[in-house]
Amino acid sequence: MPDARQFDLVHDRGLTRIWIGADALDRSRAELSDWVRGRRAFVISSAPVRELHGEWLERELSAASAVTALDVADGEAGKTLDTMGRLAREMVAAGGKRDSRLLTLGGGSVGDVGGFAAACFLRGIEYAHVPTTLLAQVDASIGGKTGVNLPEAKNSVGAFHQPRFVIADARTLSTLPRELIRQGLFEVVKAAILADSALFDLLEVRLRELLEPESESLGSVVEAAAAIKIAVVSADEREADRRRLLNLGHTLGHALETCAGHGALAHGDAVGHGMLFAVELALPRGLRDRDAQRIRALVGRLAPARLPSFDPDSLIRAMSRDKKARETGLSWVLPLRVGAAEVVDDLDPALIGELLASFLTGFVESR
Ligand SMILES: NC(=O)c1ccc[n+]([C@@H]2O[C@H](COP(=O)([O-])OP(=O)(O)OC[C@H]3O[C@@H](n4cnc5c(N)ncnc54)[C@H](O)[C@@H]3O)[C@@H](O)[C@H]2O)c1
Ligand SMILES: [Zn+2]
Structure with missing residues (x-):
């Protein structure tokens, strides 16, 4: 398989570096380590995805001072204001700061609610998406749209918050149904x-x-x-x-x-x-x-x-x-x-x- 490709998406807050392909995680290793070095990293995922790919990502975060795993429900069930509020409270309890890091690991739903937590926590902290579905890799992880649903309407509360990195590793797709x-x-x-x-x-x-x-x-x-x-x-x-x-x-x-x-x-x-x-x-x-x-x-x-x-x-x-x-x-x-x-x-x-x-x-x- 060919090597991962790297893109730089320039936006009004700076730049999102995106790696896509077979060895995206390897290609991102040095920058990812620098980014988390000495800081707490929150890894937001869902139980099934963490089980499949969580260990692999956490190994890449060894330079962080601590890694806190937070799970949300997959799909629309997890994209709620309640989930967002719970994530924020857990991040406060774990000692999250303005310069803490957040990563989302999962499909578009985990990315949307996790990205929204990053947008809102302490008025916005840096985050990275590690998308693991085809839809999340080609669509949801790119563009900085984050948010949750209201019972009345889907995706109706949210924010633009661009990730610092997107690491779309093709190997994660091998477990997709x-x-x-x-x-x-x-x-x-x-x-x-x-x-x-x-x-x-x-x-x-x-x-x-x-x-x-x-x-x-x-x-x-x-x-x-x-x-x-x-x-x-x-x-x-x-x-x-x-x-x-x-x-x-x-x-x-x-x-x-x-x-x-x-x-x-x-x-x-x-x-x-x-x-x-x-x-x-x-x-x-x-x-x-x-x-x-x-x-x-x-x-x-x-x-x-x-x-x-x-x-x-x-x-x-x-x-x-x-x-x-x-x-x-x-x-x-x-x-x-x-x-x-x-x-x-x-x-x-x-x-x-x-x-x-x-x-x-x-x-x-x-x-
Ligand atoms: N922010 C945006 O710009 C944007 C764009 C398009 C869609 N979205 C949102 O994305 C969501 C849909 O995302 P989705 O299609 O990724 O679905 P999803 O996030 O609901 O995930 C679907 C299922 O895939 C499983 N899964 C995830 N990765 C896996 C893997 N590697 N191997 C095996 N199973 C895996 C999950 O456990 C889950 O059950 C919707 O909420 C939609 O609103 C957002
Ligand atoms: Zn679509």
Whole structure:
């Protein structure tokens, strides 16, 4: 496997150094040791991930004056204000200071709540992400968004707080169940459609192998997809315009997740359907048939879970309530071709309603 790649993401508070690939942890060793030297390091993880990969990370922290392990529940259950409050109290009890260090070890959920604890504790301490799922490596660990859910709305309390380091070691992915790889690959396909036709070509050739556990190719597609997120975030750290491109498939995807009900439709599957619908919206605007077919075929090979039957109006209402929606209306990310996309704010709501109704019936009937 090729060596890890190093990226520097420059943002308004400085720089995040990111290592991605087969030996990311080895490559980060010297800087990580310097960063924790003589300080307390908090390692926030979940019990299952700590069991799999915790020892390995803790060995790298031997220069710290002390290492305190704090566990949170995986998934949305752990992304709460209560968890954040408990973490902060445990950090005070353990003697945490402004210059203590925090590391998150786990999927996107652990990263979000752990990063939020780092953002809030003593008004913000330095932290590092060590993402261990495909989704966290290509998406959640990059960009500095941290936060928790309220019972009323997902990700509704949070802060921008950029990590000092991201250490995305491909070896941690070897323990992932196949289903989490499949879910994460939807975001990789998204990145390829947005910005990298060579990655799209590679996915077409290698998809079957990528879905196998311990696939040799996973490291290189993770690097390529993460590189796209890094480039977009660097250009536009605070979600003005370019960053909105990352929402390809998510305008409808989030609404599908919401309307399906808590946890009934996985995020990757929802984004898969969202990308298929974006193709329908893009065709009348000039997306070529050949590109539409390639996108449909690749997304189809990831086999997004069958949709329950939805009422188009309730989906449209859910889209307008989404926190990414603006007062001025919905915005859509539409593929221009394989490897390029645009953000469109002026689609006719009647047309969207019509296409959505036929998309939903067409899709449900064809399966
Ligand atoms: N901050 C952001 O920019 C951003 C972006 C996208 C998603 N997210 C958030 O990320 C979360 C989803 O993250 P996720 O998909 O990583 O899921 P997750 O964090 O819920 O983890 C899923 C499961 O994977 C297991 N797991 C983690 N690493 C493993 C490994 N190496 N081997 C075996 N099992 C492992 C965990 O125990 C857990 O059961 C959501 O809460 C979402 O809101 C945040
Ligand atoms: Zn997503």
